[in-house]
Amino acid sequence: MLILTHSDVSRLLGENPHSDVRSALQQAHTELALGRAVVPAPPAMTMNGASLVPMVAATPTTAAVKLLADIPANAGRGLAVQRSTILVTSAETGECQALIDGRLVTAVRTAAASALATAFLARPESRTLGLVGAGGLAVQHTRALNEVLDLETVLVWSRTPATLERYRQAVADLGITVKSVQTVEEVVRGSDVVCTLTPSRDPLVLGAWFGPGLHVNAVGAPPRPDHREIDGEGLRRSRVVVDSLATALAKSGEVVLALAEGAVVQADVSVELGVVTAGLAPGRSDAQEVTLFNSVGLGLQDLAVADLLVERARALGVGTELELSA
Known part of the structure; x- marks a missing residue:
């Protein structure tokens, strides 16, 4: 061994x-x-x-x-x-x-999974990345997504200035402009691709803020069916792709709570990432579509x-x- x-x-x-x-x-x-x-x-x-x-x-x-x-x-x-x-x-x-x-x-494969989903679901011309949270996962995601998109700007919301400063230093070599914003809404409305990277129990991101063409990677909430970063309206307004339907139905608060609220039905959250990568289902359908990758994490x-x-x-x-x- x-x-x-x-x-x-x-x-x-x-x-x-x-x-x-x-x-x-x-x-x-x-x-x-x-x-x-x-x-x-x-x-x-x-x-x-x-x-x-x-x-x-x-x-x-x-x-x-x-x-x-x-x-x-x-x-x-x-x-x-x-x-x-x-x-x-x-x-x-x-x-x-x-x-x-x-x-x-876990950190690297989580960011790589988001990058994989982004490569298939985001608009190729996306240049602005939005981060809700600035910890270690934010660093990994910036590096991973920069390999599938030509990023120019990152909008970052963080609760703590020290965390934000560590993030700035960790990605300085990439040559991307990092801008701190005061609210999560500013991140969502100003970005082409958004990654949510907090262990939040209650939604920080509202679907009412989603603009045409946005791609969201919902990543940070722990695998508990009562935790979520994005509200049911966010899933309702998006084409949702999950890493695994069985896992999402058991462990994803985003999915479980949106279903319980009636914001979506199971058919709305049934497309798995592998079906898209295998060419059995399309990725993004047009430039106006809002897409969302629900990442719980798989063994x-x-x-x-x-x-x-x-x-x-x-x-x-x-x-x-x-x-x-x-």
């Missing part, structure tokens, strides 16, 4: 990992649409306010489970609210192949990145090997 620490993962992904990860995710989502991968809706175990979510996926060769721990109380302890570990096994022999720290894997995405990491690690001699059966 190969053990890859956070430092190992960082070394293997390198400074610009998003293109390779995006390609791996496109193949994975396409395989899912063609029935060559399995992603069941993840169950959740809740205890003392913490949510523990085993995210499972399998292909003909590999199976993986990422245990995602969403622990809000960690904020008061000075710890990360979300932590995760990925276990990879052979689907052919059951042999344990790898144990991988999930922190950077299949983690598996795709884990396969990439294991291949690189063994080629470069990175990581620690253990024999569990000895």
Whole structure:
């Protein structure tokens, strides 16, 4: 069994990992649409306010489970609210192949998934990116989306000036103009593509602000059916694409609450990203259409990145090997 620490993962992904990860995710989502991968809706175990979510996926060769721990109380302890570990096994022999720290894997594959959706759903001429939130995911998303769009300007809303300043410094090398705005509405109305990147429980983004041609990546809300960043009107006014329908119906507050309110029906949220990447459904239909990618996150995405990491690690001699059966 190969053990890859956070430092190992960082070394293997390198400074610009998003293109390779995006390609791996496109193949994975396409395989899912063609029935060559399995992603069941993840169950959740809740205890003392913490949510523990085993995210499972399998292909003909590999199976993986990422245990995602969403622990809000960690904020008061000075710890990360979300932590995760990925276990990879052979689907052919059951042999344990790898144990991988999930922190950077999750951040990079989440941004790469948004970039993949943006490549298929946003207007190609989009030049202004809007960010609701300026933390680590904002940095990853800016880098990932800059690879599929010729970005010129980023409009950023953040609750804390220090977070915004760290974001500015982290993306300074890209040469993109970063503008701070005072309200979320300014971000939405002024952008071609918007990424929502906060752990909000109540909507920060209103569909009433959506203009023609907008693309939205709804990313930040944790996998809990009572949390959402975007109101039901936002989904009603958009062509919605989900990463997995089963997962969205179980874990996405955006979808679950919009359905409960009657803002949408299930047919409105049933198109999966893999169906679009496989060419079985269209991406954007015209320049005026509003599109929205609802990103909950899939174990299949983690598996795709884990396969990439294991291949690189063994080629470069990175990581620690253990024999569990000895």
